[in-house]
Amino acid sequence: MPERMTAAPDASPAAPEDALAALRGEIDALDDALHDLVMRRADVVARMAASRVKGDASSFRPGREATILRRLLARHSGPLPPAALARLWREILSASNAMQGGFSVALPEGDAEVYKAARARFGAMAAPDLRAGPEAALAALAEGVAQAAVLPVPAAEGASAWWAGLDAPRLQVVARLPFYAVAPVPRAMVVTRDGPDPSGDDRTLLRFAFGHGGDGAAGAAGADEALRAVAGALRDAGLRPSAPTLLSRQHDALWALAEVEGAVAADDARLSALRARLPSNRVRPLGFYATPIEAAAPDAGGGE
Numbered sequence: 001m002p003e004r005m006t007a008a009p010d011a012s013p014a015a016p017e018d019a020l021a022a023l024r025g026e027i028d029a030l031d032d033a034l035h036d037l038v039m040r041r042a043d044v045v046a047r048m049a050a051s052r053v054k055g056d057a058s059s060f061r062p063g064r065e066a067t068i069l070r071r072l073l074a075r076h077s078g079p080l081p082p083a084a085l086a087r088l089w090r091e092i093l094s095a096s097n098a099m100q101g102g103f104s105v106a107l108p109e110g111d112a113e114v115y116k117a118a119r120a121r122f123g124a125m126a127a128p129d130l131r132a133g134p135e136a137a138l139a140a141l142a143e144g145v146a147q148a149a150v151l152p153v154p155a156a157e158g159a160s161a162w163w164a165g166l167d168a169p170r171l172q173v174v175a176r177l178p179f180y181a182v183a184p185v186p187r188a189m190v191v192t193r194d195g196p197d198p199s200g201d202d203r204t205l206l207r208f209a210f211g212h213g214g215d216g217a218a219g220a221a222g223a224d225e226a227l228r229a230v231a232g233a234l235r236d237a238g239l240r241p242s243a244p245t246l247l248s249r250q251h252d253a254l255w256a257l258a259e260v261e262g263a264v265a266a267d268d269a270r271l272s273a274l275r276a277r278l279p280s281n282r283v284r285p286l287g288f289y290a291t292p293i294e295a296a297a298p299d300a301g302g303g304e
Protein backbone atom coordinates (compact mmCIF):
# COMPACT_ATOMS: atom_id res chain seq x y z
CA MET A 1 0.00 0.00 0.00
CA PRO A 2 1.41 3.43 -0.86
CA GLU A 3 2.85 5.33 2.07
CA ARG A 4 0.69 8.43 1.62
CA MET A 5 -2.44 6.34 2.31
CA THR A 6 -1.19 5.55 5.84
CA ALA A 7 0.00 9.08 6.75
CA ALA A 8 -2.45 11.71 7.98
CA PRO A 9 -3.38 13.53 4.75
CA ASP A 10 -3.03 17.13 5.97
CA ALA A 11 -0.32 16.64 8.61
CA SER A 12 2.52 16.15 6.11
CA PRO A 13 4.41 19.29 4.99
CA ALA A 14 5.21 17.42 1.76
CA ALA A 15 1.58 16.98 0.74
CA PRO A 16 1.53 17.10 -3.06
CA GLU A 17 -0.65 20.21 -3.18
CA ASP A 18 1.76 22.04 -0.83
CA ALA A 19 4.77 20.90 -2.82
CA LEU A 20 3.07 22.05 -6.05
CA ALA A 21 2.18 25.42 -4.55
CA ALA A 22 5.76 25.88 -3.31
CA LEU A 23 7.25 25.04 -6.72
CA ARG A 24 4.75 27.33 -8.46
CA GLY A 25 5.68 30.07 -6.02
CA GLU A 26 9.33 29.62 -7.03
CA ILE A 27 8.34 29.75 -10.71
CA ASP A 28 6.24 32.92 -10.16
CA ALA A 29 9.18 34.64 -8.44
CA LEU A 30 11.52 33.64 -11.28
CA ASP A 31 8.99 34.78 -13.89
CA ASP A 32 8.82 38.17 -12.21
CA ALA A 33 12.63 38.40 -12.14
CA LEU A 34 12.87 37.36 -15.81
CA HIS A 35 10.13 39.79 -16.77
CA ASP A 36 11.90 42.63 -14.93
CA LEU A 37 15.10 41.84 -16.86
CA VAL A 38 13.30 41.62 -20.21
CA MET A 39 11.71 45.03 -19.53
CA ARG A 40 15.09 46.47 -18.53
CA ARG A 41 16.64 45.06 -21.71
CA ALA A 42 13.91 46.74 -23.80
CA ASP A 43 14.64 50.04 -22.01
CA VAL A 44 18.30 49.80 -23.08
CA VAL A 45 17.26 49.10 -26.69
CA ALA A 46 14.89 52.10 -26.57
CA ARG A 47 17.77 54.24 -25.24
CA MET A 48 19.99 52.97 -28.05
CA ALA A 49 17.34 53.94 -30.63
CA ALA A 50 16.72 57.38 -29.05
CA SER A 51 20.45 58.17 -28.81
CA ARG A 52 20.83 57.66 -32.58
CA VAL A 53 24.29 56.14 -32.01
CA LYS A 54 23.56 53.96 -35.06
CA GLY A 55 22.75 57.00 -37.21
CA ASP A 56 20.44 56.24 -40.13
CA ALA A 57 21.74 52.68 -40.40
CA SER A 58 19.27 49.84 -40.12
CA SER A 59 18.37 48.52 -36.69
CA PHE A 60 18.69 44.97 -38.02
CA ARG A 61 22.17 43.56 -37.21
CA PRO A 62 22.24 39.87 -38.07
CA GLY A 63 25.95 39.53 -37.20
CA ARG A 64 25.39 40.96 -33.72
CA GLU A 65 22.39 38.65 -33.26
CA ALA A 66 24.55 35.65 -34.23
CA THR A 67 27.24 36.75 -31.74
CA ILE A 68 24.66 37.00 -28.94
CA LEU A 69 23.19 33.57 -29.71
CA ARG A 70 26.61 31.89 -29.99
CA ARG A 71 27.63 33.33 -26.61
CA LEU A 72 24.42 32.24 -24.86
CA LEU A 73 24.44 28.77 -26.42
CA ALA A 74 28.09 28.32 -25.32
CA ARG A 75 27.27 29.13 -21.66
CA HIS A 76 23.99 27.20 -21.66
CA SER A 77 23.53 24.25 -19.30
CA GLY A 78 20.71 22.41 -17.56
CA PRO A 79 17.56 20.73 -18.83
CA LEU A 80 16.17 23.55 -21.03
CA PRO A 81 16.76 22.43 -24.66
CA PRO A 82 19.19 24.81 -26.42
CA ALA A 83 16.66 25.13 -29.26
CA ALA A 84 14.19 26.59 -26.76
CA LEU A 85 16.83 29.08 -25.59
CA ALA A 86 17.48 30.10 -29.21
CA ARG A 87 13.72 30.47 -29.83
CA LEU A 88 13.27 32.70 -26.77
CA TRP A 89 16.10 34.99 -27.79
CA ARG A 90 15.04 35.08 -31.41
CA GLU A 91 11.69 36.51 -30.29
CA ILE A 92 13.41 39.05 -27.99
CA LEU A 93 15.81 40.13 -30.76
CA SER A 94 13.06 40.41 -33.38
CA ALA A 95 10.93 42.47 -31.01
CA SER A 96 13.82 44.77 -30.16
CA ASN A 97 14.56 45.15 -33.87
CA ALA A 98 10.90 45.98 -34.65
CA MET A 99 10.79 48.39 -31.67
CA GLN A 100 13.42 50.53 -33.37
CA GLY A 101 11.18 51.22 -36.40
CA GLY A 102 8.75 49.42 -38.67
CA PHE A 103 10.23 46.21 -40.04
CA SER A 104 8.45 44.69 -43.00
CA VAL A 105 9.67 41.49 -44.65
CA ALA A 106 8.94 40.80 -48.34
CA LEU A 107 8.41 37.15 -49.28
CA PRO A 108 7.47 35.23 -52.41
CA GLU A 109 3.88 34.08 -51.95
CA GLY A 110 3.07 30.38 -52.11
CA ASP A 111 6.45 29.24 -50.77
CA ALA A 112 5.59 27.58 -47.46
CA GLU A 113 9.22 26.80 -46.58
CA VAL A 114 10.31 30.43 -47.01
CA TYR A 115 7.24 31.65 -45.09
CA LYS A 116 7.94 29.34 -42.15
CA ALA A 117 11.65 30.22 -42.12
CA ALA A 118 10.79 33.95 -42.14
CA ARG A 119 8.29 33.60 -39.29
CA ALA A 120 10.77 31.58 -37.25
CA ARG A 121 13.47 34.20 -37.79
CA PHE A 122 11.55 37.44 -37.50
CA GLY A 123 8.93 36.27 -35.03
CA ALA A 124 5.51 37.69 -34.40
CA MET A 125 6.68 41.31 -34.70
CA ALA A 126 7.56 41.48 -38.40
CA ALA A 127 4.84 42.23 -40.94
CA PRO A 128 5.02 39.70 -43.84
CA ASP A 129 4.59 41.38 -47.24
CA LEU A 130 3.71 38.65 -49.77
CA ARG A 131 4.88 39.29 -53.36
CA ALA A 132 4.44 37.45 -56.66
CA GLY A 133 7.92 35.84 -56.57
CA PRO A 134 11.55 36.39 -55.51
CA GLU A 135 12.10 39.18 -58.07
CA ALA A 136 8.98 41.03 -56.86
CA ALA A 137 10.12 40.61 -53.24
CA LEU A 138 13.53 42.03 -54.18
CA ALA A 139 11.81 44.94 -55.98
CA ALA A 140 9.85 45.75 -52.79
CA LEU A 141 13.16 45.76 -50.91
CA ALA A 142 14.91 47.92 -53.54
CA GLU A 143 12.04 50.44 -53.43
CA GLY A 144 12.30 50.70 -49.65
CA VAL A 145 8.80 49.29 -49.11
CA ALA A 146 10.30 46.33 -47.21
CA GLN A 147 13.33 46.27 -44.92
CA ALA A 148 14.30 42.68 -45.78
CA ALA A 149 13.45 40.04 -48.38
CA VAL A 150 13.38 36.36 -47.45
CA LEU A 151 14.02 34.10 -50.44
CA PRO A 152 14.55 30.41 -51.18
CA VAL A 153 18.00 28.92 -50.66
CA PRO A 154 19.89 29.33 -53.98
CA ALA A 155 19.49 26.58 -56.55
CA ALA A 156 20.21 26.32 -60.26
CA GLU A 157 16.74 26.75 -61.67
CA GLY A 158 13.32 28.34 -61.24
CA ALA A 159 12.48 30.78 -58.47
CA SER A 160 15.52 29.66 -56.48
CA ALA A 161 17.89 31.02 -59.17
CA TRP A 162 17.15 34.64 -58.12
CA TRP A 163 20.82 35.03 -57.12
CA ALA A 164 21.91 35.24 -60.79
CA GLY A 165 20.07 38.55 -61.16
CA LEU A 166 20.70 39.98 -57.66
CA ASP A 167 21.60 43.68 -57.89
CA ALA A 168 24.63 43.53 -55.53
CA PRO A 169 26.13 45.52 -53.86
CA ARG A 170 22.88 47.51 -53.68
CA LEU A 171 21.11 44.45 -52.28
CA GLN A 172 23.08 41.81 -50.42
CA VAL A 173 22.54 38.52 -48.68
CA VAL A 174 22.96 38.99 -44.91
CA ALA A 175 21.65 35.79 -43.29
CA ARG A 176 21.12 32.14 -43.98
CA LEU A 177 18.16 30.58 -42.15
CA PRO A 178 18.07 28.85 -39.82
CA PHE A 179 21.12 30.08 -37.89
CA TYR A 180 20.61 27.34 -35.31
CA ALA A 181 18.91 24.02 -36.00
CA VAL A 182 18.83 20.63 -34.36
CA ALA A 183 16.39 19.01 -36.77
CA PRO A 184 15.44 19.61 -40.41
CA VAL A 185 13.67 22.99 -40.35
CA PRO A 186 12.63 25.40 -43.13
CA ARG A 187 15.57 27.09 -44.85
CA ALA A 188 15.87 30.45 -46.62
CA MET A 189 18.12 33.46 -47.24
CA VAL A 190 17.68 37.06 -46.05
CA VAL A 191 18.58 40.00 -48.34
CA THR A 192 18.69 43.66 -47.24
CA ARG A 193 19.77 47.08 -48.55
CA ASP A 194 22.10 47.64 -45.62
CA GLY A 195 24.81 45.17 -46.43
CA PRO A 196 26.11 42.34 -44.31
CA ASP A 197 27.10 42.58 -40.66
CA PRO A 198 30.19 40.58 -39.61
CA SER A 199 29.73 38.06 -36.79
CA GLY A 200 33.35 36.85 -36.50
CA ASP A 201 32.56 33.51 -38.17
CA ASP A 202 30.95 34.04 -41.56
CA ARG A 203 30.50 32.66 -45.06
CA THR A 204 30.40 34.65 -48.29
CA LEU A 205 28.52 34.09 -51.54
CA LEU A 206 30.55 34.83 -54.67
CA ARG A 207 28.92 35.00 -58.09
CA PHE A 208 30.81 34.40 -61.33
CA ALA A 209 29.38 35.24 -64.77
CA PHE A 210 30.83 33.38 -67.73
CA GLY A 211 30.15 35.06 -71.05
CA HIS A 212 27.82 37.96 -71.59
CA GLY A 213 25.95 39.92 -74.23
CA GLY A 214 26.65 37.76 -77.26
CA ASP A 215 30.23 36.99 -76.28
CA GLY A 216 30.03 33.80 -78.35
CA ALA A 217 32.91 31.64 -77.16
CA ALA A 218 32.63 32.55 -73.50
CA GLY A 219 28.84 32.40 -73.69
CA ALA A 220 29.11 28.79 -74.67
CA ALA A 221 31.39 28.00 -71.72
CA GLY A 222 30.83 24.43 -70.61
CA ALA A 223 29.69 23.59 -67.13
CA ASP A 224 32.78 21.51 -66.32
CA GLU A 225 35.10 24.19 -67.63
CA ALA A 226 33.34 26.83 -65.50
CA LEU A 227 33.48 24.68 -62.37
CA ARG A 228 37.18 24.01 -62.91
CA ALA A 229 37.88 27.72 -63.47
CA VAL A 230 36.02 28.69 -60.27
CA ALA A 231 37.75 26.00 -58.18
CA GLY A 232 41.21 27.01 -59.48
CA ALA A 233 40.61 30.73 -58.98
CA LEU A 234 39.30 30.24 -55.43
CA ARG A 235 42.33 28.11 -54.55
CA ASP A 236 44.77 30.68 -55.98
CA ALA A 237 43.02 33.50 -54.13
CA GLY A 238 43.25 31.58 -50.83
CA LEU A 239 39.48 31.14 -50.53
CA ARG A 240 38.02 27.88 -49.22
CA PRO A 241 34.65 26.70 -50.57
CA SER A 242 32.20 25.65 -47.86
CA ALA A 243 29.58 24.16 -50.23
CA PRO A 244 29.49 22.74 -53.77
CA THR A 245 29.46 25.45 -56.48
CA LEU A 246 26.08 25.96 -58.18
CA LEU A 247 25.65 26.59 -61.90
CA SER A 248 22.76 28.27 -63.67
CA ARG A 249 22.31 29.15 -67.34
CA GLN A 250 20.29 32.37 -67.59
CA HIS A 251 20.17 35.68 -69.48
CA ASP A 252 22.59 34.56 -72.18
CA ALA A 253 25.28 33.55 -69.66
CA LEU A 254 26.45 30.78 -67.40
CA TRP A 255 26.43 31.79 -63.73
CA ALA A 256 28.28 30.11 -60.88
CA LEU A 257 27.63 30.62 -57.19
CA ALA A 258 30.27 29.64 -54.65
CA GLU A 259 29.96 29.77 -50.88
CA VAL A 260 33.35 30.37 -49.23
CA GLU A 261 34.59 30.54 -45.65
CA GLY A 262 35.05 33.98 -44.12
CA ALA A 263 33.60 37.45 -44.74
CA VAL A 264 34.62 38.88 -48.14
CA ALA A 265 33.57 42.51 -48.62
CA ALA A 266 33.77 44.47 -51.90
CA ASP A 267 37.26 45.87 -51.08
CA ASP A 268 38.82 42.52 -50.13
CA ALA A 269 42.22 41.91 -51.77
CA ARG A 270 41.25 38.29 -52.48
CA LEU A 271 38.68 39.58 -54.98
CA SER A 272 41.50 41.21 -57.00
CA ALA A 273 43.27 37.85 -57.01
CA LEU A 274 40.10 36.18 -58.31
CA ARG A 275 39.63 38.82 -60.99
CA ALA A 276 43.27 38.51 -62.07
CA ARG A 277 42.79 34.75 -62.45
CA LEU A 278 39.47 35.11 -64.34
CA PRO A 279 39.98 38.32 -66.36
CA SER A 280 37.09 37.82 -68.78
CA ASN A 281 34.58 36.91 -66.11
CA ARG A 282 32.65 39.05 -63.75
CA VAL A 283 33.17 38.17 -60.11
CA ARG A 284 30.86 39.72 -57.57
CA PRO A 285 30.42 39.18 -53.83
CA LEU A 286 26.70 38.87 -53.02
CA GLY A 287 27.05 39.31 -49.26
CA PHE A 288 28.01 37.21 -46.25
CA TYR A 289 26.30 35.72 -43.22
CA ALA A 290 26.97 34.06 -39.89
CA THR A 291 28.06 30.44 -40.27
CA PRO A 292 25.03 28.48 -39.08
CA ILE A 293 25.36 26.32 -35.97
CA GLU A 294 24.56 22.68 -36.54
CA ALA A 295 23.84 21.12 -33.18
CA ALA A 296 25.62 17.80 -32.63
CA ALA A 297 22.95 15.98 -30.64
CA PRO A 298 19.25 16.29 -31.35
CA ASP A 299 17.12 17.83 -28.62
CA ALA A 300 13.48 18.75 -28.53
CA GLY A 301 12.34 21.92 -30.19
CA GLY A 302 13.67 22.01 -33.77
CA GLY A 303 15.45 25.35 -34.09
CA GLU A 304 14.81 28.93 -35.06
Ligand SMILES: O=C(O)C(=O)C[C@]1(C(=O)O)C=C[C@@H](O)C=C1
Pocket residue numbers: 045048054059060061062064065068092093096097100
Ligand atom coordinates in the same frame (compact mmCIF):
# COMPACT_ATOMS: atom_id res chain seq x y z
O1 LIG B 1 22.93 45.94 -31.09
C1 LIG B 1 22.11 46.55 -31.82
O2 LIG B 1 22.50 47.22 -32.82
C2 LIG B 1 20.67 46.49 -31.53
O3 LIG B 1 19.88 47.08 -32.26
C3 LIG B 1 20.18 45.66 -30.38
C4 LIG B 1 19.71 44.28 -30.82
C5 LIG B 1 19.41 43.52 -29.48
O4 LIG B 1 18.27 43.52 -29.05
O5 LIG B 1 20.37 42.99 -28.87
C6 LIG B 1 18.47 44.40 -31.63
C7 LIG B 1 18.43 44.20 -32.99
C8 LIG B 1 19.63 43.92 -33.76
O6 LIG B 1 19.38 43.12 -34.87
C9 LIG B 1 20.74 43.42 -32.93
C10 LIG B 1 20.76 43.59 -31.57
